[in-house]
Amino acid sequence: MIPNSPIRADRIGGDIDALAAITEPGRPWTRRAFTRMFLTGRKWLEMAMQDAGAVTQIDAAGNLIGTIPGRKPELGSIMLGSHSDTVPDGGRFDGIAGVVVGLEVARALRDQGIVLDHTLEIVDFLAEEVSIFGVSCIGSRGISGTRPAEWLTRASDGLTLEQGIAQVGGKPHTPAQRDDIKAFLELHIEQGPVLQNQQLDVGVVTAIAGITRIEIIVEGRADHAGTTPMSARQDALTTAAWIALGVEELGKALSSGAEHFAATVGEFEMTPNAANVVPARVRMLIDARAELRDDMTRFIEELANGVAAISEKTGVTVSEPRIVSDNPPTPCDADLLNILDAACETSGARHRRMASGAGHDTAWMARITKAAMIFVPCVDGRSHSADEFAATDDIALGASVLLDAVKALDIKLQGNF
Template identity: 80%
Template structure:
């Protein structure tokens, strides 16, 4: 790390430990959005922002915002941030590292006596992870004007999303969309092993992969497992297995290029699911992720053709693949990627460009401003698990890159006007 940096790894470690300690009993690092523990974590984070000199508020979408007013606030806002909510049993660094790194940038600027021309904001976005309402990125969708209006009527028990946003301090019927944000940057753990394996400090994220989910229904016929001849069966499971293997083979072929691609049969339901009955029906849900849209289009086309060929071979009816959801890839802003490359050099951090296979709030912020993100390594690439781990030193180096990027942007954004 640049020896002149005012970033403090110890402060980062202490903050992450403090937030990690706010968790559901007997469930390590569990602080899901809209729960009492989430609100407790938010209260802690709000105080930490104030201690750093920020003025705090909850915006209409339920996002916690800490603001450091710039010397020339009419220039607009540079925003940093991520999310503090977690998945069940595994959210010590995912999101939290980005919020704390952003907070550390604010403290470092204060410690070195630097006042930016632009206003600087730290955002803790509401419900980036899939929430109790079955949807994700609620806060960043709200800030970017991308949250579907009908979502407010989604229900978890007797609670509507509209009421839940109000309960965290938001105003769900008001617009939270912003037009003053000139650039947004997010730090996140990689959630994969590339940086660790290649011994590289920082990943500069070229694009956030588009995510497409596809449902396939296999309709076989239930028969007695002991008396029905093998050649007379219409086994939905064996046909589904052929499809699953085909998905893996096709995904590996697409992943062999330079661009990121992955596909997973992540949901699988079989009926009647009895030991002595030939499986009658299988529902499978494919999660496919592509850095390049043309790769996703090829996957969908070849999947459709492959499923038809398998159905013809086995004699079992298979529905045409049905697209359940389809989000396009989000490229990082080219200017910000260059700024981040330069900031890595200034901070003395080795770096490489890479795509993100996971979704992030940055994808929604890119709809309203220049947006980009960086990755820091996580041990063995583990994430969404209790043993998710990143070192304070790696996060601190990432924060130093953010700090240098913010200072560069404070000047560059004015030159671009």
């Protein structure tokens, strides 16, 4: 750690352990949004925010926000945070680290006797992970005014999202969009192995990759697996396999440059799925992620050409790739990136710029304010797993970077920035 730093690793470690312990019995580390455990975790966070000197509230979108007024509240706020909900069996650090670091920055400022000119806010966004309602980033979409109105009617086990937001203390029909947040910063574990492999302390995130999901249907013909000659088959599975290999090959080609790109056949459904029947139909869902929109455009075009060529070669009908969902990449604010680079230098953090292949609340906050994030290493890049782990000292060094960045922002936001 940095000598004489006001950031205390012991407080960070204690907070993470306390929150992680609030989990479904026998299922570390499970605290899904809209559950009893989630509300228990929220109550712990509320008290921790108040102990750090913040006034707490649940906003209309269902986000828990701790507010520390600045000396010039008319300047607006600087917001730090992430989310406390988890995926099933895998959320000891994912999200939690970012919320806890926001708390620690507030405590470090208090310990130094520093009151910012801007108001400081620490946020725990509602349901960043895919929720029981099948949608994610519910809180950050709400605060950015981008949550679709029709989502409120989505239901799970007799509960609607409208009711879920109300149960956590939100007001689902009250606009939650903000225009007074002047900057947003989020710390997150990397969820990948790059920082560990390169022996770096911090990743300064340049962009949140856009995510496009593409469906392909392969229509073959069911036949007896034992009696139909190999030369007379229309096997949907073998054609789908050629396509899956083509997706991997194209993804590797596009990821060979400096910018992030990844493509995965993540869903694969075959019918009739019987050992003695030639497969008749395969549904494939491709998850493609790109830092640059041009790379995604190229992927979609080359995928369509490749699928047509494979269909012609095998004689099996393949649908034209259908885009199911398409979110463009979100660049982080250039001014904030420069401030974060400088804060890394001040803190002595070995750092590099890198894109995020995963989605984050930062992508939605960027719709309404300057937004950026940093990564800290996690062991072997593991995440969304019970084995997810990040060293407390690594998280604390990231907290030092954010502390320096917040102090710089408090000054720069008042000038020609």
